[in-house]
Amino acid sequence: MIAAKHKEKALRIERSLAKCAPQDYEIRIEGAMLAATHWVNGAYHAMGVSADTNDILHTYMLTVNEYRRYAAANAQLIDRLAEIEDVRPLYVRGDVEGGQAVADRVTRLLEDIRNVAHSL
Amino acid sequence: MNIEGHLEKIRRLEDLRGRLDRNGDFELWFWSTMTAGTNAVNAALHHAKITPGERAFPSQPGVYSVPDENAGGFKSVLKASGDVLHVGRPPIPGPIPEDIAEMMKAMEQIEHFRDPCTRGEMTIDENVISACDRAYGKCADLLRRRLSEKKQ
Numbered sequence: 578m579i580a581a582k583h584k585e586k587a588l589r590i591e592r593s594l595a596k597c598a599p600q601d602y603e604i605r606i607e608g609a610m611l612a613a614t615h616w617v618n619g620a621y622h623a624m625g626v627s628a629d630t631n632d633i634l635h636t637y638m639l640t641v642n643e644y645r646r647y648a649a650a651n652a653q654l655i656d657r658l659a660e661i662e663d664v665r666p667l668y669v670r671g672d673v674e675g676g677q678a679v680a681d682r683v684t685r686l687l688e689d690i691r692n693v694a695h696s697l
Numbered sequence: 698m699n700i701e702g703h704l705e706k707i708r709r710l711e712d713l714r715g716r717l718d719r720n721g722d723f724e725l726w727f728w729s730t731m732t733a734g735t736n737a738v739n740a741a742l743h744h745a746k747i748t749p750g751e752r753a754f755p756s757q758p759g760v761y762s763v764p765d766e767n768a769g770g771f772k773s774v775l776k777a778s779g780d781v782l783h784v785g786r787p788p789i790p791g792p793i794p795e796d797i798a799e800m801m802k803a804m805e806q807i808e809h810f811r812d813p814c815t816r817g818e819m820t821i822d823e824n825v826i827s828a829c830d831r832a833y834g835k836c837a838d839l840l841r842r843r844l845s846e847k848k849q
Contacts, residue, residue: 578818586724586816593722601713603706607728611815632816637757666762667771669732670780671754672702 579629583619587612587691594684602676603669609680609687610661616687617654620694626650636662653693657686698780699750700844703740707733707837719830723821727807727814730833731783734804737840739780741797744843747789753779758787783808800839803832 578586590612597605614633621627626647636644636659647655661683667673668680710733717726743750753761753776761779765772781787784804793801807829813819 578816582818590724593717593725596717596722597713597725598716600709603710603732604713604725604729607732608725611724611728614816634812634816666754666756670698670782671752671762672698672706673754673771 578618578632580619580622583615583622584694587615587619590615591687591691599677599680602680605680606661606664606669606676606683609683610658610665613658613661613687613690616690616694617658620654620697621647621650624650624697633658651693651697654690657690657693661686698739698752698754700740700743703736703743703750706736707740707840710736711837719826720821720823723826724815726826727810727829730829731804731807731811734800734807734833734836735781735783737836738784738797738800738804741800741840741843742781742789745794745797747793747797748778748780751779755780755782758782796839796843800836803836803839806832807836 590608594605594608594612597608599605614635618627618632621633622629627633633639633647633655636655639647644655664679664683668676710729714726714729714733717729719726739748740750742748753763753774754771755761756773758781759775759777760773761776762771763774763776764770781789784801785808810819810825810829814821814825819825
């Protein structure tokens with residue numbers, strides 16, 4: 578997907594995220610993951626690091642070499658996306674206490690990713 | 698996760714579904730629907746004693762985060778059976794009760810739209826929304842019936 582479409586989709590998801598309440602932490606985390614993935618893909622496409630036809634689905638599906646290549650281009654983008662993804666087992670698929678605080682942290686990671694994407 | 702944990706998540710996810718605009722907020726409405734449905738399938742599988750309801754949360758098929766009794770926190774372990782991340786991930790070996798097989802079919806209809814509509818550019822229209830809504834309604838109804846009619 579081209580960078581402009583990724584941005585459009587990320588902004589649309591962020592508008593929906595604003596409607597979530599603090600207790601909707603599973604979807605706040607999942608929505609942040611989705612929006613962040615769009616920002617990250619759009620940024621790497623715009624930088625010429627990846628082709629429009631080659632979107633990252635999840636960081637953990639990349640080979641180690643691919644991950645390192647993205648990190649060499651901009652580590653903040655890929656590392657923060659991985660950080661968002663890593664909370665999903667315990668707080669989205671699991672019922673570990675503290676989901677709201679984790680969703681707050683994930684929201685800040687999404688903001689960081691958006692700021693990096695905007696700065697490129 | 699245990700059945701009560703799945704049901705608590707379903708209750709909150711359904712509440713959010715009701716607050717979101719299923720067209721304007723499709724991506725999160727869809728994700729709430731899919732997540733609630735997956736919780737429903739997992740609860741049904743636990744109820745049928747096909748998968749264990751326990752504190753083990755999947756990170757990828759066959760890999761689960763479980764409490765680390767020695768170090769505290771959680772650790773990753775390999776497990777043959779537990780919650781599915783999505784229907785089919787991992788596949789559940791048969792035999793599967795007819796009602797749960799129907800739930801899984803309904804979830805496959807929902808999952809069909811996941812990547813095209815949330816990550817890609819597939820047009821989100823009333824046909825897509827209605828198909829997801831009908832499939833989720835069927836899945837949720839089958840779980841309710843199982844929990845109310847069938848003894849564990």
